[in-house]
Amino acid sequence: MPFHEHPRFPRGFRCASVHCGIKAQGPDLSLFASEVPATAAAVFTRNLVPGAPIVVGRELMRGGRLQAIVVNSRVSNVGTGAEGIARAQRMGSAAASALGIDPALVLMSSTGVIGVQLPVDKIEAALPGLAASLQGDPMVGAAGIMTTDTHPKALSLDVESSTLTIVGKGSGMIEPNMATMLVYAFTDAALDGATLDGALRGAVDETLNMLSVDTDTSTSDTCAILANGLAGPVDPGRFASALTTGLTRMTEMLARDGEGATSMIRVTVTGASDRGDARAFAKSLVNSPLVKTMVFGGDPNVGRILMAIGKCFDCRVDAGRIGASICGVTVLERGTRLDFDEGRVRELLRGDTVEIDVDLGLGEGRARAWGCDLTHGYVDENAAYYSS
């Protein structure tokens, strides 16, 4: 495995987290900072009702440079109008003042309940202390952006003489609310903006964009990368490959910790007419409530795989060519259910990782998607009171 046993930061990056009083308890504000300005790239949610930090962040990213990221949890600053925009800007400015840097170099993220104004006074009051407590363990920052994630998520790996560190939060809720994915990557590799942007978009397309917990697209999703150059240049191809490896691992950490999840589902589609079809089939399978409950129940009701393929109305399908396996056991062949060992498949469906491989038998299109099972835990977390 290329990953460090305990994640560590690249040269020049540090982080801190604190309880500033938005949540009842636990850290609710994190700060990530580089010693020097960094080349930066970011991708944001496609939701048409994005949060104020997304609106401000898109504008900021035109500069292509960042030096710090400030993140709060519990209140997402979405559905808050012009006042929300002003408060997002105040949050960024407060972080910039505390660090003594240009506000144009600070990206802000918020995750939590929608439609509530951000308690920005508390954030402003906490930032000087937070900036003074920056330290070298990325797990501290990772813990500060958790909501109901069950554990902090960070990883790091080396790329030639540089280090790549990825910190993320996934599909937990703050107050009962939608899953929001926030992922930040930091490297001391020296890369130009276009290379960094291309590497990020390419890697996200194959990893985070192929993750779904419940089909509901957050208004706050953000993935940003900062490259401060302190380790000098690296081979762009090797860097892009390491970024995909790192984001794949982060995607699996997020899928495994999906709301209420007891199993991660990894779907690999081959033999589709083209890549677009393969992606649609893979997403349809990880998003199907009936496939997800099949995994939760350890129920070898594998005909549901055919249903989830067949409902991709715009894709090419030849029902008589579809094959599928679950954790290596072939269950469908030429579109019909085989007489497989049901007891064995039940056991496999109850494992930590459920691999569903589907072959359309048509062409060279391939794709992979990640998800998790649909459980009582999901219903409980999301049916709980707004005010709890």
Place this chain on the structure above:
Amino acid sequence: MPFHEHPRFPRGFRCASVHCGIKAQGPDLSLFASEVPATAAAVFTRNLVPGAPIVVGRELMRGGRLQAIVVNSRVSNVGTGAEGIARAQRMGSAAASALGIDPALVLMSSTGVIGVQLPVDKIEAALPGLAASLQGDPMVGAAGIMTTDTHPKALSLDVESSTLTIVGKGSGMIEPNMATMLVYAFTDAALDGATLDGALRGAVDETLNMLSVDTDTSTSDTCAILANGLAGPVDPGRFASALTTGLTRMTEMLARDGEGATSMIRVTVTGASDRGDARAFAKSLVNSPLVKTMVFGGDPNVGRILMAIGKCFDCRVDAGRIGASICGVTVLERGTRLDFDEGRVRELLRGDTVEIDVDLGLGEGRARAWGCDLTHGYVDENAAYYSS
């Protein structure tokens, strides 16, 4: 209300049901028949892996005439290859023989587990007795096509001198399996094929096609209408309107009895740029797991409405113009959350019928969609063993 207190058949239609031995117990085979051949129209699932009865049925409907419908439950005859097609044809032929009519006039439907061959011998053995027991109460046929529906579903109403009767089954499971919607309409009105087909497609588009329990499209969905003409001609416009009224009522019966449902959700979208956008928003709202769990939990986490609108990436949205109400209480205005009475909204969300009205503030596009809440019952029904 235009509906008869107890549903009855139009002139010339009868039905019967029986336990033929596919299920462990309870009726699992129904027959609906007209005294004389009828003008007919049908719409089928768009799933690309349709069941054998759908493949055969599409071919049959080219004739535009039907005299009977035979339906079994527990085995859907999907993913069964050429042998499945042959068995579907045998099922239709057996019904035709028992009724002494042309097999080209018999539509067959199957609902249940996917990938298991149809026990057609049992069906063939039962059909003569079934044909001999035809009677006049549509509820008998409705009971015979139930799976885990909690009650049989039929309704009837008058259109001028004719009667329109609709029988349906919804989102129960047989063995734990996908929801399948089967809806049959019968009338003694005399209507030509093109008029009947147009009325059916128009009505289905506004009603059954706007119903979703869990986003999973069955491989067996069928809606067919038979007009035997025994009551003579009716005004086509009045008939089309009655068909929409009847199918709206049936859609609500199906939504209310969705798998595990405790509330029906009815979403009305107005003010969208056009009808297509309005339909997309309405469907996104009834399909969102976070909106559905909000209703189940009686949780006034109304920001989720903004999220579900915003994830319709191909639609026109102005976040600052979105308004929404829940059962008449305004909760969102100009894209921001109002300070509404949370206790009152919690109570309303727990009602039998939850109305969510959304106004996009952009144009004249309107649409309505139906669904139900996402509950522990849904997870339980669909996580149960295939073999249970």
